[in-house]
Amino acid sequence: MQGTAAVVGAGPNGLAAAVVLARAGLDVTVHEAAGEAGGAARSAAVLGPGTVVDLGSAVHPFGAASPLFTQLGLHRHGLEWLHPPVVAAHPLDDGPPGLLHRSLERTAAGLGADGRAWSLLHRGVVERWEETVESVLAPLVRVPAHPLALASFGLRAPWPAAATARALFRSEQARGLFAGSAAHAVLPPRHVLTSAFGTLFGAAAHATGWPVARGGSQAVVDALVADLHEHGGRVLVHSLVTDLAQVGPADVVLLDLTPRQVLGLSGLELPDRYRRALARWRYGTASYKVDLLLDGPVPWRDPRVAEAGTVHVGGTLAEIGAAESQARAGRLPERPFVLVAQQGAADPSRAPAGQQVLWSYAHVPHGCDDARAGERVLQQLERFAPGVRDRIRERVDTSPARLEAWNANLVGGDIGGGSLDGLQQVFRPAVQADPYATGVPGVWLCSSSTPPGGGVHGMSGYHAARRALRGLARSRRRTG
Ligand SMILES: Cc1cc2nc3c(=O)[nH]c(=O)nc-3n(C[C@H](O)[C@H](O)[C@H](O)COP(=O)(O)OP(=O)(O)OC[C@H]3O[C@@H](n4cnc5c(N)ncnc54)[C@H](O)[C@@H]3O)c2cc1C
Structure with missing residues (x-):
């Protein structure tokens, strides 16, 4: 499918979404606020030379089990x-x-x-x-x-x-x-x-x-970035998005953000009902x-x-x-x-x-x-x-x-993109049929604040990207 996509946030879910969109043929640009891609799955030598410290996620039962990661064959990009x-x-x-x-x-x-x-x-x-x-x-x-x-x-x-x-x-x-x-x-x-x-x-x-992951959790996100590059996509680092206009015109926009950040974005006219639901979101x-x-x-x-x-x-x-x-x-x-x-x-x-x-x-x-x-x-x-x-x-x-x-997604130190209590385990981030839809045509949420929730598995990104592709195909059919 031809077209352009912008992803805000290069965490595992943003990158997973980007890869799915790029593999479907879209020209994908990921905007990442930090100086490197990876979100809460980065690693660095913060304890001194020769150390590899996972700055966020460390152990990956659901990375190993992730249907997406398996399907992508991330081992080709060095993930072990x-x-x-x-x-x-x-x-x-x-x-x-x-x-x-x-x-x-x-x-x-x-x-x-x-x-x-x-x-x-x-x-x-x-x-x-x-x-x-x-x-x-x-x-x-x-x-x-x-x-x-x-x-x-x-x-x-x-x-x-x-x-x-x-x-x-x-x-x-x-x-x-x-x-x-x-x-x-x-x-x-x-x-x-x-x-x-x-x-x-x-x-x-x-x-x-x-x-x-051999060599640090960073290897997971590095493999996703390598796959994205292989399919023509790119990650722009030091690219904090505060206004959706910054990402330029795109056929689809995926937000690897939690509700509080989505509410803070300028240039995004969210429907009132969705806006109220996001405002009620509990970390x-x-x-x-x-x-x-x-x-x-x-x-x-x-x-x-x-x-x-x-x-x-x-x-x-x-x-x-x-x-x-x-x-x-x-x-x-x-x-x-x-x-x-x-x-x-x-x-x-x-x-x-x-x-x-x-x-x-x-x-x-x-x-x-x-x-x-x-x-x-x-x-x-x-x-x-x-x-x-x-x-x-x-x-x-x-x-x-x-x-x-x-990492601005870790609101108040919550590492799961929002609490899992009550309805939030099932309905993330709002009680609605499509958890990834924001109500704004072409704009989708893909972070761990959507199902299936926290963890480095890329499945929120995967499901959101699939919906985005279906939505794009539908709107093109409609406009002939
Ligand atoms: C300390 C810690 C330990 C963890 N342990 C594990 C574990 O062992 N196993 C496991 O599976 N999971 C673990 N997790 C959870 C896992 O890391 C997260 O669930 C996962 O990273 C969520 O991915 P994401 O893409 O939704 O968001 P994130 O990884 O949080 O990525 C969001 C990205 O968006 C960027 N961003 C935010 N706002 C903007 C903006 N306005 N413009 C541009 N970019 C923006 C951020 O800089 C970040 O790079 C841990 C997390 C932490 C913090």
């Missing part, structure tokens, strides 16, 4: 997924950690009496993994392409993760492992639909793993990031935790519930839930020999500027890895405000 020996670990004060392995059977065996329930919960989803992924990485309100897979997953999804964990598991290992996965929803586990996250992340571990709990360069491996009390690519540092199910509830209520938790990535367990290129980059972030209140947050992250690490403080050579803290200053 690397898997750690253990997918994830959940250390506890008392007793051994919960360990999530690629193998469902091995994970179940490690959970003793809870192994059977673990298998029962995940097996059906793992067996229908590809259909499930296609269904959940798409708008949920539509005729499902794979009703059986969606039904099988749907039986497990609606419940609060805390209720599922307590009903199915007896041990803190299994409960913690499930709650840690559910906490990727950035909601307290008492919320409805949080079981969907627990089950999906658990099943992803067994189906595709939770890999990291959620924030992340406070702490990156560390250590002069050796993390001294985890249980050495098996060192083999995990991801570590959920939050203690028991009850503690995770309390921490998430406090953060959501605007109070800095004494013991926050901390997500840790040890990319080096899969990719030794992340730090000079003998050293380790430790990536982590804690869930803290939206917009939190409490200077104690970084110290609380260290306390949580020290709790399960005594002596880790003595190994720190470099430390970089990134508060929610600094995250937003780095």
Whole structure:
């Protein structure tokens, strides 16, 4: 199809949309405010020479599972997924950690009496993994392409993760492992639909793993940019768009922005109903990031935790519930839930020999500027890895405000483009049949504020671009 497209924002979704449009034949220009493309999936040597630090996303279960990334064949542009020996670990004060392995059977065996329930919960989803992924990485309100897979997953999804964990598991290992996965929803586990996250992340571990990208998450977005170039498109960096007139005339415009930024754009006459819906959009709990360069491996009390690519540092199910509830209520938790990535367990290129980059972030209140947050992250690490403080050579803290200053889509430090509570999980960003339509002809929203939501999978960009192409074809038919 001939024509021109402008994309505002070169995050994974903006780039995914750009690639889909360029491959369809459009002449695509991406405008990116920052000095380089990649949005919240960039990497840099912020801990010193020889380090590779993921500045945003780190671990990519849904990048590896993304139907779009697979279809694009991003490995041709150097993207390689690397898997750690253990997918994830959940250390506890008392007793051994919960360990999530690629193998469902091995994970179940490690959970003793809870192994059977673990298998029962995940097996059906793992067996229908590809259909499930296609269904959940798409708008949920539509005729499902794979009703059986969606039904099988749907039986497990609606419940609060805390209720599922307590009903199915007896041990803190299994409960913690499930709650840690559910906490990727950035909601307290008492919320409805949080079981969907627990089950999906658990099943992803067994189906595709939770890999990291060789050389840093930047490799994912670099591959998308290379594909875009291959198909004639371009990215203009240092190109902050504040008025739609800046992008010039284009047949379609895709916005890789969250609702607050869309509302702030000049030159965009949004219909009142849509404008009101965007104004009601709620941003959620924030992340406070702490990156560390250590002069050796993390001294985890249980050495098996060192083999995990991801570590959920939050203690028991009850503690995770309390921490998430406090953060959501605007109070800095004494013991926050901390997500840790040890990319080096899969990719030794992340730090000079003998050293380790430790990536982590804690869930803290939206917009939190409490200077104690970084110290609380260290306390949580020290709790399960005594002596880790003595190994720190470099430390970089990134508060929610600094995250937003780095990337305007991270409003108040919310890394998901808006909270997943209530209707916002299903209807992103407004209750309407087409989640990507802005109501302005030719202008579409493609960020993580649209389905399927946060994560580096490019599927919001993919679906938005497909709608944009269909819309363009329709309008051309109409005008003859
Ligand atoms: C600390 C952190 C940890 C994360 N961890 C993971 C993880 O481990 N795994 C995972 O899958 N996901 C993770 N995520 C989430 C993931 O990175 C995001 O969901 C994903 O990047 C969203 O992509 P996007 O394209 O919608 O938006 P973004 O990646 O936020 O990109 C938006 C882009 O638009 C640009 N922009 C904004 N306003 C304008 C403007 N007016 N003009 C021009 N350009 C503009 C921004 O500069 C940015 O480059 C994490 C995110 C963060 C911040």
